[in-house]
Amino acid sequence: MPELRNDGPVFILDLGQGENRFSPDWITEVNAHLDTVAGRPGPAALITTGTGKFFSNGLDLDWLGAHPQEVQPFIGRVQELLARVLSLPIPTVAAVNGHAFGAGAMLALAHDYRIMRADRGYFCLPEVDLGMPFTPGMAALIQAKLTPAAAIASMTTGRRFGGPEARDLGLVDDIADLDRLIASADALVRPLAGKDRKTLGRIKATMFASPLAALREGRLTAPAN
Amino acid sequence: MPELRNDGPVFILDLGQGENRFSPDWITEVNAHLDTVAGRPGPAALITTGTGKFFSNGLDLDWLGAHPQEVQPFIGRVQELLARVLSLPIPTVAAVNGHAFGAGAMLALAHDYRIMRADRGYFCLPEVDLGMPFTPGMAALIQAKLTPAAAIASMTTGRRFGGPEARDLGLVDDIADLDRLIASADALVRPLAGKDRKTLGRIKATMFASPLAALREGRLTAPAN
Amino acid sequence: MPELRNDGPVFILDLGQGENRFSPDWITEVNAHLDTVAGRPGPAALITTGTGKFFSNGLDLDWLGAHPQEVQPFIGRVQELLARVLSLPIPTVAAVNGHAFGAGAMLALAHDYRIMRADRGYFCLPEVDLGMPFTPGMAALIQAKLTPAAAIASMTTGRRFGGPEARDLGLVDDIADLDRLIASADALVRPLAGKDRKTLGRIKATMFASPLAALREGRLTAPAN
Incomplete structure (x- = not known):
């Protein structure tokens, strides 16, 4: 399960050592760690990463398949988490240590910056191959960052992008060797940890007012569909 | 007039051997070919191109001049075609073989990708020099892709961009020699031909909800004007 | 105070020899010069620049501090000026000769193009460090250009970007040595000076309908705040 540690003002949220899929319990844990960050006064920045082969492999499709009647509220919770990270009032960076698929890739996109491991792991939005069109909120989030x-x-190909390709296309801001991944992410946000949270929060809320509204509205499909 | 052929799942829509301007009859022909593609079940992708010097030279201004009272419904039909291509539920690529001017350039932009002939032909939006401001729908389409x-x-200069310039600015995704143009376009969309049409259609409809609404609304000028 | 001169169709608006901060009087002067440009028939283009170390150092915070009850109408006037430049019906370029901070950077962004001095001066949006979140209109303007x-x-870092960095990130279109700055800006807009003003004005009004509405609405904070 997700763990939180900190090195001075820089919090490192480790999404876990497995596939780190979005299940109700996993979302609750991630939110609890974000509560801890929110409750700690003073300078702060967030690095989100994973341990092992995965950053996050996306929604927990097993859980979803077993709880078909809970799809709508579950997607609502996923979107609320994406909105929370998108508007987090501290500097944020995803240190993409491995596969970031679907909602995992969206979670990375919700951060201010993305640094991706250079030699392994894929950034991928497989929704087109899963028969799962993006919700209006998810599409708005992705398009607000790309x-x-x-x-x-x-969004239309399901293509898997390795680090260098992801950087060339702007899906991530930079790449780094695995042993330099956290240090690279740290170098990006540590100098920004002292920003006034209230001001930074308002800036992000204004910049992303439209995708935040779409994510929080929580609709599964566009009105026209 | 436009012709449709196919090579396995890849449909090639040839806009014609002349200037391939948007007239009522030409639009009807293009739509009929898109109906054929839509009616053929199974994997499909679309390459749109022209034969000779022109991809498409834009609106048929002679016809427009001769039918001044039909401007509004005609522009409505042009915009409906642009909206249709923008949201086509299969992968699409414009193989820009020659001049793409005005609505011809917009038609290229409505496709998922654009490959342009490297050595000849211009991509140009001459509206500013024709005294024809973009409609809200056309502006929204162009801005959604650039x-x-x-x-x-x-949009503000009427400048003509040759292939390399168009690629450097991102007006097109890549350039190719003429004898490799269709092959390059084919290589881009053939691997994507098997995508589920319903899912891909919904993804595009969600991604481009705003320009699609503006195109289909069909207004000639912005509300403030 | 600001001065206007012209070299044939190219008007050069010099924002001043000091910090060129936005005060009520300074805004009135700038608007008067824009009135002169607007009132002169025939081909026209605008280069906006400053003399010395500053392009513009942003809002006159001393004046604002001394007139706390006038913040809202003052910001309204600032935004109206930004909207006017954003939609000016002639080609515009900011020749960023030195520091462009806050509203000064926004004024540069409101122009069609930006050429920045290569070796000195910073482009900076320090709002996050001043406890001054962007208004919805200002955020919309900045995001419409980047x-x-x-x-x-x-927008979230307060970072100062020198010329080469600003160009690499796309904050400015190009850089030039100081003794070539005006010539570079001139080369960009002089060939465009003959564009029909009514058409160009309508094109910009349509392209930027959303940020123009937000700027003119004049709200200080987003509705959700």
């Missing part, structure tokens, strides 16, 4: 060309290439 | 800098450079 | 990655990097 150029139009990168959005088309990632 | 970075802000590329939108300014192409 | 890629998502550039918006995050500039």
Whole structure:
């Protein structure tokens, strides 16, 4: 399960040592750790990463399959978490240590920055191959962070992007060797840890007002469908 | 007039051997070919191209001049075609073989990708020089596919961009020699031909909900004007 | 105070020889010069620059501190000026000769293009460090001109970008040595000076309908706050 540690003002949220899929319990744990960060006064920044082969492999499809009547509220909780990270009032960076698929890739995109392991792991939005169109909120989040060309290439193809490809397309900001991944992420956000949270929170809320509204509205499909 | 052929799952829509301007009859032909593609079950992808010097030289201004009272419904039909291509539930690529001007350039932009002939032909939005401001729908389409800098450079100058310039600015995704143009376009979409149409259609409808609504609303000018 | 001169169709608006901060009087002067440009028929283009170390250092915080009850109407005037430049019906370029901070950076962004001095001066949005979140209109203006990655990097960090960095991130379109700055800006807009003003004005009004509405609405904070 997710764990939180800190090195001075820099909090490191480790999403786990497995596939780190979004299940109700896993979401509750992640939110609890974000509560801890929110409750700690003073300078703070967040690095989100995983241990092993996965950053996060996306939604827990086994759980979803076993709870078909809970899809809507579950997606609502996923979107609320994405909205929370998107508007977190501290600097945030995803240190993508391995596979970031589906909601895992969206979670990475919700951070201010993304540094990806150079030699292994894929960034992938497989929704088109799973018969699961993006919700309006998820699409708005992804498109708020990518150029139009990168959005088309990632959202309509199901293609898996290795680190260098992901960087060239702008899916991630930079790549690093695994043993330098956390240090690279740290170098990006530690100098920003002292920003006033209230101001930074308002800035992100204003910049991303539209995707935040779409995520929090929680609709599963676009009105026209 | 436009012709449709196919090579396995890849449909090639040839816009014609002339200037391939948007007239009522030409639009009807193009739509009929898109109906054929839509009616064929199974894997499919679309390459749109032209034969000779032109991809498409834009609106048929002669026809428009001769039918001044039909401007509004005609523009409505043009925009409906652009919206249809923008949301086509199969992978699409414009193989820009020659000049793509005005609505012809917009038609290319409506596709998922654009490959442009490297050595000849221009991509150009001449509206500013024709005294024809973009409709809200057309502007929304163009801006949904370009970075802000590329939108300014192409929409406010009437500048003609050759292949390499168009690629550097992101107006097109890549360039190719003419004898490799269709092959390059094919290589891009053939691997994607098997995507589930319903899912892909919903993804595009969600991603481009805003420009699709503006195109289908069909207004000629922005409300503030 | 600001001065206006012209070299044929190219008007050069010099924002001043000091810090060129936005005060009520300074805004009135700038608007008067824009009135002159608007009232001169025939081909026209605008280069906006400053003399000395500053392009513009942003809002006149001394004036604001001395007139706390006038903040809302003052910000309204600032935003109206930004909206006016954003939609000016002639080609515009900011020749960023030195520091462009806060509203000064926004004024540069409101122009069609930005050329920045290569070796000195910073482009900076310090709002996060001043406890002054962007208004919805200001955020919409900035985001309408930048890629998502550039918006995050500039709006949430307070970071100072020198010329080469600003160009690499797309905050400015190009850089030039100081003695070539005006010539570079001139080369960009002089060939465009003959564009029909009514058409160009409508094109910009349509392209930027959303940020223009947000700027003119003049709210200080987002509705959700």
